[in-house]
Amino acid sequence: MSVHPVRATDVAPPALPALVAAKPVRRNRLFVPLEPVSATTRWVLGLGFFVLFVAVWAGFTLGGYVSPTFLASPVTMVREAWLLFVEYGFIHDIGMTVWRVFGGFVLAAVLAVPLGIAMGAYKGVEAFFEPFVSFCRYLPASAFIPLLILWAGIGETQKLLVIFIGCFFQLVLMVAVTVGSTRRDLVEAAYTLGAGSRGVIARVMIPGAAPGIAETLRLVLGWAWTYVIVAELIGSSSGIGHMITDSQALLNTGQIIFGIIVIGIIGLISDFAFKWLNRRLFAWSVL
Structure with missing residues (x-):
């Protein structure tokens, strides 16, 4: 009777212990990354x-602290x-401020967005404009007020120009970076399908950006x-x-x-309106 040696592969592996299902750990959804x-x-x-902010504010002021x-x-x-609304016509002041904000902002956007698209699409245009735009971007708009008063007086033009200067250069660079x-693969695919330079910008770069x-317009x-x-x-x-x-001048901190x-309220309303409009126009994109 011959005895065959027992090989390691002939020995059945020991049974693995049954995996115990881990009990799910309940976490507060608010603190899950x-x-x-x-x-x-x-x-x-x-x-x-x-509500908490107003409560703390009321506690410190009404409590005499x-x-x-x-x-x-x-x-x-x-x-x-x-008193501001009833006696001093504050609604007119609000209207004037809203007009100045949107007037200067729209003027800046109309000029900055096309220039930013051109800079983002054509590297030669970017090389020509980018140093000057970057230089102006760091100049505070408030520093131009004395010059703008000399050039345009103290009327509405001066105020619109302050807002224009503060928004224009920021918009140009941010739009250029976005475009x-x-x-690159989408651009190459468009060229492969026969699109020209203008077609790539109009059908690929602008829709994609x-x-x-x-979103850049909303932030600015x-x-x-x-x-x-x-x-x-x-x-x-x-x-x-x-x-x-x-x-x-009257030490009226309430006003x-x-x-x-x-x-803050008007800005918040305009921000929500921008978000709603962006969702309607670009439903396919997650902003």
Whole structure:
């Protein structure tokens, strides 16, 4: 009787212990990285911060921890806001400020977007304009106010130009970067299918960059609101900035705070309107 040696491969492996199903760990969805939340939760959380902010503000001012000379209470601010609308025609100031913001911003966008597209599409155009545009981008718009008053006076043109200068150069570079980031493979595919240079720009680069350009316009519109206040602080007889300047001379912090809040509310409304419009125009893109 022959005995065959036992090989390692002939021995059946020991049975593996059954895997115990791990008990899922319950986590709060609000603190999971990149976990989306519902629209209702987003609104509740956003509103909750405002409520908390006003509560802290009221606690410090109504509790006597801060002098009314330096910070008015929410109750005082509401009373001053009523006086602004009833006795001082503040609605006219709001209208003038909104007109200046959108007038200067639209003027800047009409000129900056085509130039930015040309710079992003053609490297020669970018090489010609980019150094000067980058140089001007770092110049504060407020520094031009003395010159603009000399050139255009203290009327509406001067204020529109301040906003234009503050928005134009930023828009040009941001649009150029967006257009220049077009995927190279899409451009090569368009050439392969017989498209010319203009066809590539019109059918590939601009449609691909359009959602990013729209988002850039939304961001720069927020900057325009900061420039309009600077423009209205000097040589202005109307507008929210003019009201804030007059209130500062009278140490009326209630009116100053209300003016700042009005700017924030109008800016927030315009931001939501921009987001809604972008979603309607570019539903295929996640902004």
